[in-house]
Amino acid sequence: MATRNRDRFIALAESRVTRAINDIRLIGNLSNRSNYSYTEQEAEKIIRALEEALREIKALFKRKNGGKTDFRLSDE
Numbered sequence: 210m211a212t213r214n215r216d217r218f219i220a221l222a223e224s225r226v227t228r229a230i231n232d233i234r235l236i237g238n239l240s241n242r243s244n245y246s247y248t249e250q251e252a253e254k255i256i257r258a259l260e261e262a263l264r265e266i267k268a269l270f271k272r273k274n275g276g277k278t279d280f281r282l283s284d285e
Contacts, residue, residue, distance in 0.1 A: 236255065
């Protein structure tokens, strides 16, 4: 079962990360001022939204217990 889960993870990760990278590049194309008009505030808002999404993903992958919330006073 673990191999099936691993294979599924790899296939989905490769597909989704590739798609996300391509979409981020497309968002980057919006920075071309000869094709688009935008304010610096709008650009910053886009960047903040992408950075926040990335922070959320990092937090999910760093969880040791699969997202369960356990309170402990000790470091163990």
